[in-house]
Amino acid sequence: MALFVVNRYVGDEESVSADKSQVLLQRLQERAKVRELQKQRQEQVTSVESREPDNEIVGLDAEEDSKREVRKKRKHEGSPVSESPREKKKKQQGGGNKGLSAKNAGFGLNKNIKNGGELNPSQERTEGTEGSEGEPKNHQKNANGSATEETEAREDEYTDCEGEQMALVPSAREALPPSSMMVLGSYSQKAVPKAQHLLPPWLAQPKLVQRRIKENLVLLQDVPVIHPKLVKKLQVNRIQSLFPVQVKVIPAILESGARGFLAGRGGYQPSDICVSAPTGSGKTLAFVIPVVQALLGRVVCQVRALVVLPTKELAQQVSKVFNIYTDGTGLKVVQITGQKSFAREQESLFEKSLMGFRSLADIVVATPGRLVDHLQQSPAFSLRELRFLVIDEADRMMDGIQQGWLRQVVEAVSRTEEKGAGTAGLFGQRAEQMPLTAAKADRPQIPLQKLLFSATLTRNPEKLQQLSLFRPRLFMPVSSKQQVAAGQEVEKPYALPEGLSHYYVPCSLNWKPLFLLHFLQRLKFSCVLCFTNSRETAHRLFLLLRAFGGVMVAEFSSRLSPAQRKGTLKEFEQGKIQLLISTDATARGIDIAGVKCVISYDAPQFIRTYIHRVGRTARAGKAGLAFTLLLKPQESRFLKMLRAAGLPRLERQRVKSHHIRPLLSRYEEALAELQNAVKEERTEKRS
Numbered sequence: 001m002a003l004f005v006v007n008r009y010v011g012d013e014e015s016v017s018a019d020k021s022q023v024l025l026q027r028l029q030e031r032a033k034v035r036e037l038q039k040q041r042q043e044q045v046t047s048v049e050s051r052e053p054d055n056e057i058v059g060l061d062a063e064e065d066s067k068r069e070v071r072k073k074r075k076h077e078g079s080p081v082s083e084s085p086r087e088k089k090k091k092q093q094g095g096g097n098k099g100l101s102a103k104n105a106g107f108g109l110n111k112n113i114k115n116g117g118e119l120n121p122s123q124e125r126t127e128g129t130e131g132s133e134g135e136p137k138n139h140q141k142n143a144n145g146s147a148t149e150e151t152e153a154r155e156d157e158y159t160d161c162e163g164e165q166m167a168l169v170p171s172a173r174e175a176l177p178p179s180s181m182m183v184l185g186s187y188s189q190k191a192v193p194k195a196q197h198l199l200p201p202w203l204a205q206p207k208l209v210q211r212r213i214k215e216n217l218v219l220l221q222d223v224p225v226i227h228p229k230l231v232k233k234l235q236v237n238r239i240q241s242l243f244p245v246q247v248k249v250i251p252a253i254l255e256s257g258a259r260g261f262l263a264g265r266g267g268y269q270p271s272d273i274c275v276s277a278p279t280g281s282g283k284t285l286a287f288v289i290p291v292v293q294a295l296l297g298r299v300v301c302q303v304r305a306l307v308v309l310p311t312k313e314l315a316q317q318v319s320k321v322f323n324i325y326t327d328g329t330g331l332k333v334v335q336i337t338g339q340k341s342f343a344r345e346q347e348s349l350f351e352k353s354l355m356g357f358r359s360l361a362d363i364v365v366a367t368p369g370r371l372v373d374h375l376q377q378s379p380a381f382s383l384r385e386l387r388f389l390v391i392d393e394a395d396r397m398m399d400g401i402q403q404g405w406l407r408q409v410v411e412a413v414s415r416t417e418e419k420g421a422g423t424a425g426l427f428g429q430r431a432e433q434m435p436l437t438a439a440k441a442d443r444p445q446i447p448l449q450k451l452l453f454s455a456t457l458t459r460n461p462e463k464l465q466q467l468s469l470f471r472p473r474l475f476m477p478v479s480s481k482q483q484v485a486a487g488q489e490v491e492k493p494y495a496l497p498e499g500l501s502h503y504y505v506p507c508s509l510n511w512k513p514l515f516l517l518h519f520l521q522r523l524k525f526s527c528v529l530c531f532t533n534s535r536e537t538a539h540r541l542f543l544l545l546r547a548f549g550g551v552m553v554a555e556f557s558s559r560l561s562p563a564q565r566k567g568t569l570k571e572f573e574q575g576k577i578q579l580l581i582s583t584d585a586t587a588r589g590i591d592i593a594g595v596k597c598v599i600s601y602d603a604p605q606f607i608r609t610y611i612h613r614v615g616r617t618a619r620a621g622k623a624g625l626a627f628t629l630l631l632k633p634q635e636s637r638f639l640k641m642l643r644a645a646g647l648p649r650l651e652r653q654r655v656k657s658h659h660i661r662p663l664l665s666r667y668e669e670a671l672a673e674l675q676n677a678v679k680e681e682r683t684e685k686r687s
């Protein structure tokens, strides 16, 4: 009889039961694994079958498409946290998308090989095992190592959407097998709603203007607000109907001056007006017509309208339009841009009379620098009666506001006494702009109205605040009536002209001039405007193409004197120059009817630059072409920039090497000539 527990026996029994339970646990685990694998395989098959037709890079495409779909759905639903039931289920299972996507990629790869993709084993291994982040680059290259168009395009899309993918693909932590341990201090994985911009109502709910010109023309006789004299002038200039922006903006400006130019509607201070409309949509006439009409009835010549533009060339262009519509009305337009000497500009602005100084200008068109010079050094130059301040290319002009031209204008407008000027105004000193009150009614003051125009007008309230706008009204472009109703396009900050077809051209540095020649020769353009990022590049390219011969080429940059630049633009307009190589000096506002194609030889750095460059063609509802030469490292950033601006995706245009080969021998000769020309220039400079 055993009085004590025999340890050996107990131990045996325990180990037997432990063994049994271990075996049982193992079996259960194996069964669970098998079940899990079956489920995953089933899911793979159904997802591939349902999403992918016979495609070459199935795995990647399927995954990309599904992500795009999810993204689209989310955007559509406007909910950053919405998930498909399958995604939810997968998350609950703890497997996460990461594992699945890796398998999908492997699947796609196998099929790719089956379809003839000659990938080497090391590639296969990498692609089969790497997670989704590494995949696209491995999938980019075909057997020759060159990226196909489709996959390259996808690469851009992929890399550009990295931020978005982060939100869609679970993080590494999420993809780990489920743990029974609770992680203290961890955060629940809730998507954070995107911060919404809070815009003031006038910016958030602008007046909408149709972007499409041709479909929305309005006959002149259907816009009764325009003075018959001006209607006649428009008709003489072969304008029978108005463009959408003119239909909306002309009445809006005229309405604010309906009681004569001395007071706004109902005697109130008129609202300032901001207009954002695509390049070539007719913004110039949208301010020229109402300003001229408002001043038609003036008795005394005073500066009542001041138009400020960033460059001399633009100022010349706008004065030309003002001259056409003021011709025969008695209104005088004066340009102050530094084109003439300071003294001659003063002579055209005012003259001395018995009563003091007398203004000779009703409308002044100026560049900011020269304007400030006159405000500081021409005491008889008075803005006390100013009624309209037009800021064309307003976003560009705002860049320069820090330089103080606007402050100086505002000071001049509310100046009490003109030093030496004998033009004592009828009205008192201007007070700060605010609604009319009974207390102020006995002392009327000329309302100053600001009119802002640009194809790329900012909606940044902070920037606009610099202009001290008074109860402003904003006009923005939209594409269709449905979008107007849905208020969709208002979110898009920029719009391109309807007739523009634009492409990007992948290119290497050495081939750029040849590509340019190719476009000129093959497409037979008679009027091509080519942009470079610096005047040095413009000059060298000009020398090279001149040496190449066969092309009527000229350059346009600050290397030339104002007179030379004026002459060059004239010759280009007359068709005497086939290719104009220019810096961004001609990117804004310049209106040359015959420009059929714009080539960005150097990629533009900013979206606004791109919009203005390509906007030199496809004007007034016509068709136009634009090509942007891009080096490989520039592609992704450039396409991302366009997408961020809400512009449609650019198509790629390839230039085949057999198109270039015939140009090569002559090109090499031209390069040698360029070297000599550059040397000669250097020695000339030194001597």
Ligand SMILES: Nc1ncnc2c1ncn2[C@@H]1O[C@H](COP(=O)(O)OP(=O)(O)OP(=O)(O)O)[C@@H](O)[C@H]1O
Binding pocket: 238, 239, 240, 241, 242, 243, 246, 277, 278, 279, 280, 281, 282, 283, 284, 285, 454, 455, 588, 589, 590, 591, 593, 615, 619, 620
């Ligand atoms: N109603 C119209 N009918 C026919 N042509 C017009 C009309 N309005 C303007 N145009 C022409 O359209 C062209 C483009 O106009 P404008 O230069 O005013 O465009 P814009 O909007 O100021 O462009 P950008 O933003 O590039 O300065 C000009 O040649 C102009 O003469």
